[in-house]
Amino acid sequence: MNRRSWVFGVLIGTAVGLIVALAMSYVDWQHNPQGIFHNELGTSWDLVFETAVSWFVPVALVASTLSIAVLSWLSRP
Numbered sequence: 001m002n003r004r005s006w007v008f009g010v011l012i013g014t015a016v017g018l019i020v021a022l023a024m025s026y027v028d029w030q031h032n033p034q035g036i037f038h039n040e041l042g043t044s045w046d047l048v049f050e051t052a053v054s055w056f057v058p059v060a061l062v063a064s065t066l067s068i069a070v071l072s073w074l075s076r077p
Helices: 003-031 045-074
Strands: none
Touching: 003 045
């Protein structure tokens, strides 16, 4: 595996993880199940952040791994 595959794979995985984490956190905040994300006192940002991290980490790891594998395969001579 070459270095470019690793760098671009991690960048792609990070971008995909961020997009999914932001989208899913927004959807959860908007739907506000059981009033846990926001109420009349405001938004519970620590819970929104925790939700974003819980989506980001697994998605970024899987997307990075797949991206690195595909980019390495495509860059073979």
